[in-house]
Amino acid sequence: MLLITCPYCGARPEIEFRGGGEAHIARPSDPAAVDDQSWAEYLYYRSNPKGVHAERWLHVHGCGRWFNAVRNTVSDSFEQTYRMGEPRPDATKERR
Amino acid sequence: MSERSAISVSVLGAGATYSLRIAPELVASVREAAGFDLTGSINTAISTGAKIAARLGPDEWLLIGPDGQSNALSDEIGAALAGHFHSLVDVSHRNVGISVAGREASMVLNAGVPIDLGDAAFPAGSATRTVLGKAEIVLMRPDADRVYRVECWRSFAPYVRAFLEETAREFNSQ
Ligand SMILES: [Zn+2]
Numbered sequence: 001m002l003l004i005t006c007p008y009c010g011a012r013p014e015i016e017f018r019g020g021g022e023a024h025i026a027r028p029s030d031p032a033a034v035d036d037q038s039w040a041e042y043l044y045y046r047s048n049p050k051g052v053h054a055e056r057w058l059h060v061h062g063c064g065r066w067f068n069a070v071r072n073t074v075s076d077s078f079e080q081t082y083r084m085g086e087p088r089p090d091a092t093k094e095r096r
Numbered sequence: 097m098s099e100r101s102a103i104s105v106s107v108l109g110a111g112a113t114y115s116l117r118i119a120p121e122l123v124a125s126v127r128e129a130a131g132f133d134l135t136g137s138i139n140t141a142i143s144t145g146a147k148i149a150a151r152l153g154p155d156e157w158l159l160i161g162p163d164g165q166s167n168a169l170s171d172e173i174g175a176a177l178a179g180h181f182h183s184l185v186d187v188s189h190r191n192v193g194i195s196v197a198g199r200e201a202s203m204v205l206n207a208g209v210p211i212d213l214g215d216a217a218f219p220a221g222s223a224t225r226t227v228l229g230k231a232e233i234v235l236m237r238p239d240a241d242r243v244y245r246v247e248c249w250r251s252f253a254p255y256v257r258a259f260l261e262e263t264a265r266e267f268n269s270q
Contacts, residue, residue, distance in 0.1 A: 001210060008138055008154055009224070013210035016226060061227045063138060063153035 002076070006059045007067045007083045020056035022046045023068045024088055050074060054088050057081070103198035103264040107257065108245070112166040113191045114173065116157040118182035126180060130172035132159050141223035141236050150223035150236055158223075158234055158247070160193070192253040196260055197243040200267050205244060207263040209235060229259050 002014040028034045028042055047053070050073060057069050069081045070089065080089055118126075123134050132149040133142040134157060141150035148160040161169050166188055173184055196204055202213040208229040212218060223236040231252040236245040248256045 012226075015210055061232050062225055064156060064225070065153060 002078075004057065004069070004078055005081050006062060006065070007081050008063045008065055009059060012059070012062055016059060016061040018058045018060045020058055020066065023054040023056045052079065103196065103201055103204050103267045105204075105257065105260045105264050106195050106197075107253075108193035108195055110163040111188065111191075111193060112161040112163060112169050113186070113188045113247075114157075114159040114161075114170065115185045115187050116159055116173070116182065117155055118157075118177065118180060119155055122177075122180040122182070126177060129176035130161075130169055132157075132161070132173070136221075139224045140221050141238065142221070143238050148236065148238065150234065152223070152225050152234065160247075163188075190249055191247050192250050192256075194246040194248070194253070194257055194260065195243060196246060196264075197241075198264075198267070199242050201242045201244055204260060204263045204267060205235065205246075208259055209233075211235075228256055231256050231259075 003011040004014055004017050005011050025042065028038065031039065034042070052070060053073050054068060054070050056066055058064075058066050066084050067081055068084060068086070068088070070079045071077065072079060082089065127133075127135050131144055131147050133144050134149055134151075136142045136149065136151045138151050138154060141148050146162045150158045150160075152158055159173070166186060170184060170186055177184070198204070202218070205228070206213055209226055211224070211226050218237060220237055220240040223234065225232065225234050227233065228235075228246065228248070231248055233252075233256065234247040236247070237243075238245065246256060246260070
């Protein structure tokens with residue numbers, strides 16, 4: 001079984017988790033001020049890379065916490081997990 | 097075939113059960129509420145007499161006390177946490193407790209629980225939310241004995257109980 005390392009609980013089986021899509025997407029601070037195109041990009045447009053991807057994950061059947069993970073979308077390998085609010089690890093940024 | 101000991105699966109009596117949410121930095125100054133020890137680390141449970149305080153997340157505890165004390169306990173916990181922002185919900189009627197006891201109890205549980213229940217990974221004093229088959233449960237191991245406590249939501253209880261009894265049959269029939 002695939003193990004995912006929750007930043008709070010440690011390595012746990014994948015079926016305790018739920019994925020939450022791409023991470024580090026900031027909501028515009030003043031939604032009324034952005035044009036339709038920017039708003040649509042915030043809501044719907046995602047990078048969808050083939051390779052290393054930063055994602056949100058929820059340990060729903062565990063501690064109940066959201067956290068971020070860097071996962072390779074080709075191999076399904078979880079390279080790193082880190083708590084919400086922490087920046088994406090630099091070493092994981094450029095590789096695709 | 098080696099000799100196997102019996103596994104018993106039994107439904108526990110009602111308890112006064114609470115879900116407590118409070119920031120960890122606030123708990124650090126409170127430490128204890130109505131006899132519940134809140135100093136444990138995540139995924140552990142501390143038993144104090146008939147009271148169990150299981151820390152399920154950074155800011156979440158499941159508190160189980162004796163049946164019939166529900167109102168008195170919530171008043172006491174509320175008084176102990178007064179002035180500290182928190183949420184205390186009585187979930188006594190939501191939860192059912194099931195005991196799984198016997199030398200191979202962890203193997204019975206592992207028929208549906210995906211986490212490592214070996215002594216190194218799940219020692220005495222462990223407690224965590226996880227799943228059993230298709231149901232979410234909270235699993236606790238109060239002490240070193242092979243006695244585990246499964247807490248599940250009421251509507252899942254017939255499924256959880258049947259699952260455990262079915263699995264235990266394999267160990268009890270030899
Ligand atoms: Zn967790």
